[in-house]
Amino acid sequence: MANEESMAGTNGSGETAAADGVAKNVIFMLPDGFSTAQADAYRYFKAGSEAPVWEDHLTGMVKTSSSDNLVTDSAASATAYATGEKTYNGAIAVDPDGRALDSVLDIASDAGKATGIVSTAAITDASPAAFGASTVDRGNQDDIAAQYTSNGDLDVILGGGRAQFLPEDDGGAREDGIDLVDQAGRQGFDTVTTADELEAATGDRLLGLFTDADMSAPIGNGAPGERPDGEPTLAEMTEATLDRLSQDGDGFFAVIEEEGTDTWGHANDAATVMNSAQSFDDAWSLALDFAERNPGTLIVSVADHETGGMTTLFSDEANPEVFQTYRATYEDMLTEAFRRVDVDGHTPGDAGSFAVVRDTIGGYTGGAVTLDDETIASIFEAPDEETAYATLAEVLNAAGGVNYSTTGHSAVDVPIYAYGTGAEHFEGLLDNTDVGIQLAAAMGLDLPEGQGDTMTTGSDDMLLA
Ligand SMILES: [Zn+2]
Structure with a gap:
């Protein structure tokens, strides 16, 4: 042959x-x-x-x-x-x-x-x-x-x-x-x-x-x-x-x-x-x-x-098309948010730090995701980086109707x-x-x-x- x-x-x-x-x-x-x-x-x-x-x-x-x-x-x-x-x-x-x-x-x-x-x-x-x-x-x-x-x-x-x-x-x-x-x-x-x-x-x-x-x-x-x-x-x-x-x-x-x-x-x-x-x-x-x-x-x-x-849980409000507006990996978004909190002279959890995180994530998602105070508090209070990351990832994914069951x-x-x-x-x-x-x-x-x-x-x- x-x-x-x-x-x-x-x-x-x-x-x-x-x-x-x-x-x-x-x-x-x-x-x-x-x-x-x-x-x-x-x-x-x-x-x-x-x-x-x-x-x-x-x-x-x-x-x-x-x-x-x-x-x-x-x-x-x-x-x-x-x-x-x-x-x-x-x-x-x-x-x-x-x-x-x-x-x-x-x-x-x-x-x-x-x-x-x-x-x-x-x-x-x-x-x-x-x-x-x-x-x-x-x-x-x-x-x-x-x-x-x-x-x-x-x-x-x-x-x-x-x-x-x-x-x-x-x-x-x-x-x-x-x-x-x-x-x-x-x-x-x-x-x-x-x-x-x-x-x-x-x-x-x-x-x-x-x-x-x-x-x-x-x-x-x-x-x-x-x-x-x-x-x-x-x-x-x-x-x-x-x-x-x-x-x-x-x-x-x-x-x-x-x-x-x-x-x-x-x-x-x-x-x-x-x-x-x-x-x-x-x-x-x-x-x-x-x-x-x-x-x-x-x-x-x-x-x-x-x-x-x-898992795909798409709806009128949550469609993967939104991911077109994201401009960085979630890891980079989180790292940059904490870096800016630090550079701006804030301590995670103080009044100003919430706005810095919200603005950073908002910027990297093209305005598609506006984190609420509760989510940002969870990120600040997370026992470790992995948990903080998972909290952010879940919200960023949910905006596109996506959920995960394992890493x-x-x-x-x-x-x-x-x-x-x-x-x-x-x-x-x-x-x-x-x-x-x-x-x-x-x-x-x-x-x-x-x-x-x-x-x-x-x-x-x-x-x-
Ligand atoms: Zn693999």
């Missing part, structure tokens, strides 16, 4: 690949922590403009449990998508016994395809890691980075997490003293660290590391979904990736992740989750445009799990969307392992013997595997 696929690609004939139902190119889109409630809220957030780009392409739902937990983490979930195998929370492309597994990205590379991983998280974070590395613990960040630059598979690596590629005495976090950026350069990677450099880069292989850890919150930097000056948008990283990978006549496999939907879900910050969804939407639009122009391309889009247990992940199913050649592989109620199995099948490739051969659609048996 791989040879036939290569021949189709060598002819430059995307139509051939499309005609025989085999996907030449795969763009795997991952909005971390984003399920139906977030999708619902985002629809209203976008009020007045077009529906979210993915809505026409819903094909099914995915069950998310891992081998040792009904509530998965990103590592076990991404491993299921990448390898077709259930594993324990924290595992990066290894089975429950710690045995290394091949990912669909690995087998795509073996079949001659170009490959890339893109994330607004540190690029060594769990979701991209399960596609490009194998390790028994997602915390082995140095090891994951070293695998990326040494395995010869990856052609494009874009995201945050620069610290994992540089030695400690060079401003990085690597204890082994190895400079992976230098090493990557010798392997033909162009390294870029800003949006401008990304746009100007010309090499075939690209290593883009734009921040030390996760990339910044995509709120308050101009249009929703944009990140601060110097950091590219997810759409810009997607474009740079597709430009490069599509030069390969054999096709490509790319992973594109938005992390903000998870990070700010953990913070119960619905406004920043919505802005992160806008970032993902912009990247999706670009991927869809590419797929429409390039027959033989498959887009699959699915979250790894839901984050925050978001962790939940067990709800996640919607899956697919477009293009092979989209029919992703219909109905799937287990997360089916996604990995079907990604391989859609490319006409086989996972290694004994891996991903337990299709479980409609069954919970895999929980015991």
